[in-house]
Amino acid sequence: MEKFLLRNIENPNSADINEYVKAGGYKNLSKALALSPQDIMDEIKKSGLRGRGGAGFPTGMKWSFAKADPKFPKYLLCNADEGEPGTFKDRPILEKNPHLLIEGMTISGYVLGSEYGYIYLRGEYPAAADILNAAIKQAYEANYLGDNINGKGIKFHLAVHQGAGAYICGEETALIESIEGKKGQPRNKPPFPVNVGAWSMPTIVNNVETLSNLPLLIEIGGEAYSHIGSKECPGPKLFSVSGHVNKPGVYELPMGTSLKDIIYKHAGGIRNGGKLKAVIPGGISTPVLPADGIDCAMDFVAMPKAGSMLGSGAVIVMDESVCMVKVAYRALKFFEHESCGKCVPCREGTDWLRKVLGRIENGNGKEGDIELLTDITGIMLGKTFCPLGDGAAGVVNGMIKHFRNEFEEHIKNAGCVLSR
Amino acid sequence: MFNESVLKEIDEIKAKYPDRKSALLPSLYVAQREFGWLSHEAMECVSKALNVPEAMVRGTATFYSMYKHRPVGRHVIQLCTNVSCMILGAEKLVDFLGTRYGVQPNGTSRDSRFSLVIMECIGACGTAPAMLVDTDFFDNLSEKRIEEILEKYK
Numbered sequence: 282m283e284k285f286l287l288r289n290i291e292n293p294n295s296a297d298i299n300e301y302v303k304a305g306g307y308k309n310l311s312k313a314l315a316l317s318p319q320d321i322m323d324e325i326k327k328s329g330l331r332g333r334g335g336a337g338f339p340t341g342m343k344w345s346f347a348k349a350d351p352k353f354p355k356y357l358l359c360n361a362d363e364g365e366p367g368t369f370k371d372r373p374i375l376e377k378n379p380h381l382l383i384e385g386m387t388i389s390g391y392v393l394g395s396e397y398g399y400i401y402l403r404g405e406y407p408a409a410a411d412i413l414n415a416a417i418k419q420a421y422e423a424n425y426l427g428d429n430i431n432g433k434g435i436k437f438h439l440a441v442h443q444g445a446g447a448y449i450c451g452e453e454t455a456l457i458e459s460i461e462g463k464k465g466q467p468r469n470k471p472p473f474p475v476n477v478g479a480w481s482m483p484t485i486v487n488n489v490e491t492l493s494n495l496p497l498l499i500e501i502g503g504e505a506y507s508h509i510g511s512k513e514c515p516g517p518k519l520f521s522v523s524g525h526v527n528k529p530g531v532y533e534l535p536m537g538t539s540l541k542d543i544i545y546k547h548a549g550g551i552r553n554g555g556k557l558k559a560v561i562p563g564g565i566s567t568p569v570l571p572a573d574g575i576d577c578a579m580d581f582v583a584m585p586k587a588g589s590m591l592g593s594g595a596v597i598v599m600d601e602s603v604c605m606v607k608v609a610y611r612a613l614k615f616f617e618h619e620s621c622g623k624c625v626p627c628r629e630g631t632d633w634l635r636k637v638l639g640r641i642e643n644g645n646g647k648e649g650d651i652e653l654l655t656d657i658t659g660i661m662l663g664k665t666f667c668p669l670g671d672g673a674a675g676v677v678n679g680m681i682k683h684f685r686n687e688f689e690e691h692i693k694n695a696g697c698v699l700s701r
Numbered sequence: 702m703f704n705e706s707v708l709k710e711i712d713e714i715k716a717k718y719p720d721r722k723s724a725l726l727p728s729l730y731v732a733q734r735e736f737g738w739l740s741h742e743a744m745e746c747v748s749k750a751l752n753v754p755e756a757m758v759r760g761t762a763t764f765y766s767m768y769k770h771r772p773v774g775r776h777v778i779q780l781c782t783n784v785s786c787m788i789l790g791a792e793k794l795v796d797f798l799g800t801r802y803g804v805q806p807n808g809t810s811r812d813s814r815f816s817l818v819i820m821e822c823i824g825a826c827g828t829a830p831a832m833l834v835d836t837d838f839f840d841n842l843s844e845k846r847i848e849e850i851l852e853k854y855k
Contacts, residue, residue, distance in 0.1 A: 366784055405824065406824065446821075462753070463760075463761060524789075529828070611782075
């Protein structure tokens with residue numbers, strides 16, 4: 282497939298506006314401004330574009346809710362808080378193709394009637410902050426941002442807002458709290474951000490990759506876009522592959538590419554002649570799949586049927602040297618650290634799961650601990666404002682489902698055989 | 702109190718948002734740069750500059766892990782040990798930093814040269830293990846490579 286999101290990134294100066302324009306950049310903005318916002322909305326709905334942040338919500342539907350709200354100003358927030366462990370798919374866009382995101386956001390602002398956008402960038406990407414700020418400055422100078430875009434009297438302003446190291450701020454209502462200067466604790470819904478979001482105004486929060494799809498959608502039209510990849514959730518998709526593969530990296534492939542192909546065809550298979558043991562297919566909060574469970578299409582519809590989720594498309598590949606109890610323990614250390622503390626089942630649940638997993642990994646597991654873990658996840662699932670608690674519980678349940686014997690052996694042998 | 706040029710910088714930050722409270726996170730970064738860490742005095746300065754209650758400043762400042770609440774070494778090493786880095790040996794690198802440079806997680810070496818913070822994923826999973834030294838980014842780490850890199854940070 283021809284690359285679009287990662288087009289031209291081999292060019293060492295790809296982040297510069299002149300190089301971007303030379304490669305056809307900002308043409309789609311001009312094309313979009315010649316259409317009416319409603320026409321573009323129709324194209325987006327026709328395209329079947331779904332949000333790339335992890336939830337896969339239909340973009341056209343989200344936008345129509347925000348457009349229907351009579352309140353102004355409306356805010357457009359780009360979620361660049363890429364914090365899901367295993368995920369590094371937005372980074373090439375932010376660092377190598379920032380003008381694609383800016384073009385996508387300017388088009389989006391025009392469609393939504395939003396004149397103010399912010400890129401909520403994770404604090405751990407200081408290089409991306411400098412690159413984005415420089416790109417925004419160039420875009421202002423070239424009149425692709427500002428009060429009179431392309432001389433058409435259209436207004437869109439854009440600024441970077443840096444986070445400070447809180448995973449939870451990738452959740453859209455926590456992100457909004459954070460941009461308002463508060464602790465990043467998710468809000469209860471409803472009201473939804475499309476009606477009451479940042480500074481109590483209608484707010485659209487979309488992932489970097491989602492917004493970067495807009496220029497392509499304008500270029501080829503909704504109909505053609507809907508024929509790329511999976512029927513139910515079409516378009517190009519970025520997959521970030523890490524772990525024990527020969528060629529880790531970010532791959533732009535049609536949505537619905539099989540997980541097996543991603544690992545063996547694109548990422549070059551298992552490194553050092555190793556044998557595949559397990560795959561976390563969509564970032565650490567998606568349930569693990571065993572080696573024989575990877576014959577599935579990577580999209581928002583097929584993955585739940587295969588027992589996991591597409592998540593952010595972050596494929597973590599593990600060979601047989603890896604202890605699954607240790608992975609679960611490390612994952613829960615993460616969730617415990619990142620739980621915002623607002624909902625008791627998540628705050629306490631992640632703490633308990635981490636403690637029990639820790640004692641199993643360290644050789645102090647007791648009989649009945651596996652049942653205890655399942656019991657705790659039952660208390661957490663579906664009982665929190667945001668999906669962090671569900672994610673943590675799902676990870677533990679997935680590990681137990683596919684690798685129960687490994688947990689039992691740890692308890693029986695008082696520790697990990699692999700790490701001895 | 703912040704000096705004139707810092708106050709001007711904070712005013713420019715405020716102008717980016719419809720509400721002054723939104724300038725809190727970026728202003729805390731400014732305070733951290735000015736004071737080296739977020740001391741009581743640093744947070745008081747932010748509170749005054751933004752006209753935001755000190756309790757809110759402290760609440761926000763202690764929620765986010767990139768704000769430092771005690772003095773740190775001359776250079777801060779932020780090393781990821783999450784799953785992708787862990788399965789490629791990040792934990793051994795934590796031990797190495799301890800034995801070679803005398804710096805423990807959440808601690809500072811005796812000579813105040815380095816502080817070590819364990820990170821939860823810095824988005825370099827494809828080239829793991831990875832770390833940030835101050836704001837410089839390094840990946841594909843090994844003990845040897847860490848030694849070479851840290852030579853430049855005295």
